[in-house]
Amino acid sequence: MAQRRPTRQVTLGSDHHGYVKIGGDAPVSVQTMTSGYTYDIDTCVAEINKLAAGGADLVRVAVPEKKDTDALKEIIPQVKVPIVADVHFHFQRALDAIEAGVHKIRLNPGNISDRKQVEAVIEACKDKGVPIRIGVNEGSIIERRDKQKRMKELGGVFSNNKHGHFLAIMIAKLEEYLDIFYEKDFYDIVISAKSPDPNLCIAAYTEISKRFDHPLHLGVTHAGPRETGSIRSVVPLGHLLASGIGDTVRISYANDPIFEVEDALEMLYCLELRERKGVDLIACPTCGRIQVDLFTLVQDVRKVLAEEIQLPIKVAVMGCIVNGPGEAEGADVAIFAGDRRGIIYVQGQRVANVKEEEILEALLAECKKFEAKVLAGEAKLGEKVVEIAPPDPIGDLGSGFDKIAQGDVDKLSDLTIGES
Numbered sequence: 216m217a218q219r220r221p222t223r224q225v226t227l228g229s230d231h232h233g234y235v236k237i238g239g240d241a242p243v244s245v246q247t248m249t250s251g252y253t254y255d256i257d258t259c260v261a262e263i264n265k266l267a268a269g270g271a272d273l274v275r276v277a278v279p280e281k282k283d284t285d286a287l288k289e290i291i292p293q294v295k296v297p298i299v300a301d302v303h304f305h306f307q308r309a310l311d312a313i314e315a316g317v318h319k320i321r322l323n324p325g326n327i328s329d330r331k332q333v334e335a336v337i338e339a340c341k342d343k344g345v346p347i348r349i350g351v352n353e354g355s356i357i358e359r360r361d362k363q364k365r366m367k368e369l370g371g372v373f374s375n376n377k378h379g380h381f382l383a384i385m386i387a388k389l390e391e392y393l394d395i396f397y398e399k400d401f402y403d404i405v406i407s408a409k410s411p412d413p414n415l416c417i418a419a420y421t422e423i424s425k426r427f428d429h430p431l432h433l434g435v436t437h438a439g440p441r442e443t444g445s446i447r448s449v450v451p452l453g454h455l456l457a458s459g460i461g462d463t464v465r466i467s468y469a470n471d472p473i474f475e476v477e478d479a480l481e482m483l484y485c486l487e488l489r490e491r492k493g494v495d496l497i498a499c500p501t502c503g504r505i506q507v508d509l510f511t512l513v514q515d516v517r518k519v520l521a522e523e524i525q526l527p528i529k530v531a532v533m534g535c536i537v538n539g540p541g542e543a544e545g546a547d548v549a550i551f552a553g554d555r556r557g558i559i560y561v562q563g564q565r566v567a568n569v570k571e572e573e574i575l576e577a578l579l580a581e582c583k584k585f586e587a588k589v590l591a592g593e594a595k596l597g598e599k600v601v602e603i604a605p606p607d608p609i610g611d612l613g614s615g616f617d618k619i620a621q622g623d624v625d626k627l628s629d630l631t632i633g634e635s
């Protein structure tokens with residue numbers, strides 16, 4: 216992993232909502248956006264709280280109408296996470312949102328035609344210490360009002376140099392917008408340059424990071440449904456983050472935004488850019504050796520452990536003795552299966568051999584016991600990596616799986632439970 220690119224730092228929030236730092240030495244933050252109507256106060260509060268509980272560091276809301284910014288006055292005191300107002304077209308919505316106590320503004324100066332209006336928003340943000348994200352997203356930088364200019368700009372899109380063309384427009388617009396802010400001596404700025412095209416995202420953020428030292432809000436806009444949008448998003452965002460570029464991320468799905476938060480966090484955990492909260496689960500993909508319903512087991516394990524375990528315990532759910540012992544060696548808690556049974560290990564020690572229908576309960580019990588030990592200072596996460604000798608699949612005792620299949624379940628179970 217490359218070193219994080221040094222950037223200025225902006226801070227937003229309040230004593231009541233907590234503070235989030237973006238850029239500088241701050242951890243990469245995760246944000247998302249509500250999908251309901253902001254004016255529907257109770258629903259909006261519930262959605263913000265759900266997203267915050269799921270791990271969102273800040274939550275953005277749309278404020279297209281006055282009734283939305285009016286609602287913000289009631290919403291903001293009821294939530295415990297910093298709120299960002301998403302403003303387009305109407306500068307007055309930004310002023311109203313700032314008045315309502317919003318912690319950050321997302322602004323596209325390109326769709327606020329009067330420069331004086333942009334300046335009024337800057338002044339109001341400066342007064343209240345509210346940072347502004349300037350978006351130069353691909354979809355919003357092409358001229359829409361001036362038909363001739365639009366045709367000229369769109370012409371470049373179909374040239375052979377699509378990325379270069381968009382990049383040039385993005386950078387030019389960004390410089391133009393930033394001048395307005397600099398002239399007002401305003402530097403509490405975060406920049407985004409999103410596109411649905413992953414390659415353009417990589418190119419745009421890379422170029423912008425070379426030219427400006429403002430923190431960057433990474434995102435692939437309109438990424439689509441989660442099934443395909445996750446790849447479309449994580450490939451360029453992961454590439455940028457691993458290159459040291461990016462200070463806050465938003466993944467955009469046509470789905471419940473809680474998935475955006477879950478996937479953004481998992482991406483940051485995998486890159487070790489955030490300290491993991493909750494279980495770190497790995498599982499085998501299964502193959503022709505599988506002898507339990509591992510897909511169902513893995514989903515059940517994921518759900519139950521997410522609810523019951525707080526510590527980042529590494530758990531491995533493996534289908535058989537081919538890769539099971541190897542993964543069990545590095546995991547805190549591991550199970551590998553065979554012939555409708557599962558053998559469970561805790562930091563390399565075999566602790567149980569149970570029937571398939573008991574695996575979930577037994578695994579949860581072992582995870583809870585292990586978590587309690589860690590909390591009591593009697594064990595450490597990831598401390599022991601013990602070499603595990605797998606059950607011999609062909610010896611006298613064997614893995615047991617052949618004998619289990621022959622009906623010798625109880626005896627074999629007696630022989631193997633607790634052995635190490």
Ligand code: SF4
Nearest residue numbers: 499501502534535537
């Ligand atoms: S652990 Fe076993 S069942 Fe799972 S993929 Fe590997 S060989 Fe197949």
